[in-house]
Amino acid sequence: MTAAAILAVDGGNSKTDVVLVDAGGAVLGAARGPGASHHHLGVPAAMETLEALVATACRAAGVDPAERPLAEVGVCCLAGLDLPADDEAIGPAVAARRWARETLLHNDVFAVLRAGTERTWGVGVVVGAGMNCAGVAPDGREVRFPALGELSGDWGGGRDIGVAAVGAALRGEDGRGPRTALVQLVPGHFGLPSALAVVEAVFLGRIGSQRVLELAPLVLAAAEAGDRVAADLVGRQVDEVVAMAGAAIRRLHLTGRDVDVALGGGLFHRDDPAFVERIAAGIAEVAPAAKLRQVTAPPVVGAALLGLDRLGAPPAAAERLRATLTHERLLALQPVAASNP
Secondary structure, eight states, X not given: OOSEEEEEEEEOSSEEEEEEEOTTSOEEEEEEEEOOOHHHHOHHHHHXXXXXXXXXXXXXXXXXXXXXXXXXXXEEEETTOOSHHXXXXXXXXXXXXXXXXXXXXXXXXXXXXXXXOSSSXXXXXXXXXXXXXXXXXXXXXXXXXXXXXXXXXXXXXXXXXHHHHHHHHHHHHHTSSOOOTHXXXXXXXHTOSOHHHHHHHHHTTSSOGGGGGGGHHHHHHHHHTTOHHHHHHHHHHHHHHHHHHHHHHHHTTOTTSOOEEEEESGGGSSOOHHHHHHHHHHHHHHOTTOEEEEOOSOHHHHHHHHHHHHHTOOHHHHHHHHHHSOHHXXXXXXXXXXXXX
16 A cells, blocks of 8 residues: 555646545655756656645655555646647656556646536636636546647736736827826836837747736726727626636536536636626526636645545545645745756
8 A cells, every 4th residue: 555545736827736645635755846847847857847846745644655556546727738739748757756556637717617617527718828628528538728828819917918918008199099007007116207118028038928927907997997999808807717717517418407617827816796797697698507616725625626636535534635735835845856957
């Protein structure tokens, strides 16, 4: 027998959480560290990043990381597992590490979905830097999307909202578009005199392009205050969430069910009932009995719950896991340093 029942991994683009859990839902050890996306690091470096985190979680649990397998079931929910080619690249690499007797590979949206519902099925939507969606039917059928951005027809998340905010601010400033509070808010956020100065600074690299993500909360606040241009951007985001979730619901034939729709990611961390209510109204047109659930648990909880599901653990195990594997516990961990530039 292995020391742990489950090795759960939530590997994102910017951070990764790894936990070891026993069959009763008790957390044995945990580790937090840098992102482990194979698209950003390459497969070998991504595996080394995960290996370092697994070893740290093992030491926290008093388990020898060299004694393989470490767990009965490994659940790896990883950013970038979007296409069959990604599964083919990552699957053998994970299997070669022998972290668990059986390994389940999923896109990280599946962790958010499971963290946001008490059921083993439903639909999950993540709106962070970008956006993605996945769904699982009661019979286990799955739906997911490529989520490759403009190439796969996506729009939404902090990056797209931020870029659109900069563009709207400049258009309002130079007369091509309507006046908007973003004309002042966008340059004010960066301490610059004009929207044109922001465009120039981002284009020339004086402001990192990732910093446009910081503008999403400004857009939501401006929309709430009545700015029509900002409201149009928020409306577009609402439409995209409804389009993705609605497509998943229809493809899984869940329009007549009380399907849980779990909403996760940074854009949903803000207290904005009107934003969520607009999404709820759109989804209700597709599935009138659907229930929206804002995800409050760390996504790695969802990965661990998928492992408990696989083992057929009782509900008490899930309750124990949710009660003990909290954001506060993970934030208290000493982060594992990145080993790659």
